[in-house]
Amino acid sequence: MLNVAWSWPFLRLYVLTLLYFSANAMLNVIIPLKGASLGASNTAIGIVMGAYLCTTMCFRPWAGQVIHKHGPIKVLRIILVINGFALLLYPFTGLGGYAVARILQGVCTAFFSMALQLGIIDALPDKDRSQGISLYSLCSYMPGLFGPLLALSMWGSDRMHYFTVAMIAIAVSTGAVGYSAQMSSEPSRPAAQKTGQGDMMFKSFSRLIRNRQWCRCSLLMLVASIVFGAVTTFIPLYAGQIESGNAGMYLMLQAGTVVLARLALRKKIPSDGHWHASWIIGIMLLLTAAALSLSGALTAGAVWLYLGAVLMGFAQALLYPILTTYLTFVLPPADRNVMIGWFIAMADMGVSLGSLVMGLIADHTSYSAMYLLCAGLGAAMVIVAYERRRPTLRT
Template sequence: MNQAMSAPFLRLYALALLFFSANSILNVIVPLRIEAWGASNSDIGFIMGAYMFTCMFFRPWAGHLVHKHGPVIVLRILLAVNGLALILYTFTGMEGYLAARVMQGICTAFFSMSLQMGIIDALPEEQRSQGLSLYSLFTYMPTIIGPLLAVGIWELGGVNGFTAAMILIALATGLFGYSVPMQFAQKGQGNAAQERLGLRGALGRIAGNRPLLICSLLMLLASIVFGAVTAFIPLYARQISYGHAGVYLMIQAGIIVVARFALSKRIPSDGKWHAWFVGAICLLGSVGALLLSLSQAMGPVVFYAAAVSIGIAQAMLYPTLTTYLTFVLPGTSRNVYIGLFIATADLGISMGGMAMGPIADRFSFSAMYAVSAAVGVIAACMAVLNRSMGERRMQQAAVPE
């Protein structure tokens, strides 16, 4: 029986779809509204990046608390806080947007860890990659139509339309979340002393765990590329002839959804390190960033081709690395270490806005995406140069806590 496609898991995936539906609208409207208030690209990047930076900060703590108390009680609390954050967008200015982004970051850290740890703990090993891929698939499904809805709200509905959308999403997510049964999600049963040691000492010991270190660095570098797209495409698209942010983000999201649905069973789930496979994924992201850099000179075909390339890379990299780590990390501290790994993705997304914004201010969006392409090449080289990591998999997994 394929448990990853059973009714309880499908309800969890549907909850993820509702939870992340607000982001597909906010990722377009927030930069446009902040720019309309006179903010620079650096300011926009800072506020957009604050969401994932906060998420990164709380990931390890979230992994520890989810493992200790179980996903259910954590999920109930964060759904209420997330609703408050969405409503905050409807009546505040730039400072309120920053506060809402921080609140959303905290909620996302706990929500993501609650669902992903529940999926990992409940599924058999051979179905982990499919479960994680389907979870990620449903988190991206709102971004297929969300950007176009956001542009419509911005151009036609104004503040009233935006307010109604945020309140509706907050209510729907909260009500559905409280009704979803999760009897299979139990508290972690690991050794409590080892959990505390893993939480306190993880940052100091991460360099000694080679698979975790390499996967985290790869996710960090690739996420810088993805974050630069999220933060600045709504602004950059207006500089491209026939460029449209909603269409670009819809294409990219559609590619992510199709790739994760069609290729979920092809993601390695054998616990081995596939260096060339991971390197090719990183290189696809780099090619996409390079195409974005050339789009202002070469036109909309290149612009939208970048969405395809980056979409495939984003669809494949995260579930591939996460699945590999679930096999090689020590079981008693796995949740904490997975939280640290996911935190590097959050840090990369935030750096895509915070670090790349000043480059766009100083030079141009084209130069910024050229720098992003170079970052993707570094990630691809790192993946390929660490081919021997697969040979040490069993040794690493055997390291005592």
């Protein structure tokens, strides 16, 4: 029997995810290069890059509640129109216009990712849930296989018209696939208490900060995302300082590792509601080793840069689906959508801090020192991941 997570309705959602995130795979390279060409500091570049997920972070909890009330498909169709408008701003504006477009994209991504993930979670049986989440996340990373190289090939005053064509094509194709997608319009999980949206979110937040499982998962995701954000934003600039270093090759290797690891290990990802400390500790050690490799690449050479890409890819491939799947089991069903929204918001905050704070640190030290600090953060999370006893299934 065909696994439900691989059935046609879900495959169409994965294709939509791939198309939607293709723009970001190119923009993650174009924006830093554009900023550097205009003489912007690392801090300024970090602000523009960080505006995207900083906005996403702020809107995610509300997105979870809106989707719970109106259903994912209605929300999806509206935000695809807004996203198309944001993409059309990039070819015709400068760095300031990029910041506005990033904010609009941040709002869209908050609703897009929540709509798809909650739709997948609600529709899949428990045994297939981790595979569905992993495949969604896999397709969000797949554009990293080709996006950076396409962006580098488009970079240059005589080739940016290709960038314009690419943004228009992504806007149109994403809208076309999104409007034909089908998801359950009504949530299949228990309904939340009938209170105001803001009241509900703040009550959920007050409960989740007392939830030990949520706090630990969120802290791990926050710190790991700081490292991921520092890599995404500054590798296009750092790789140019390393002999034989190539940003496109690094990002392609990292994304390729994510894709292969997700495909190879998708059935191994725990989906039983228990805390698997050995998995999380191993991921944090991979993250630490990856950041150390990046830090040492300036003196040791490009081999260490590319080794860091592979290690970082494994960490990215495994951490998010493991933690998200775990939380779908242990969070209270009535508040789960909103609380998962807050958890994903912590990941967004981490990526934003990786751009904003680490850009400031890089301005005052160096990229190598910044990645050394990232390694220290990853090592500290081993202590957070450690668990001597099995936690209870519900709080």
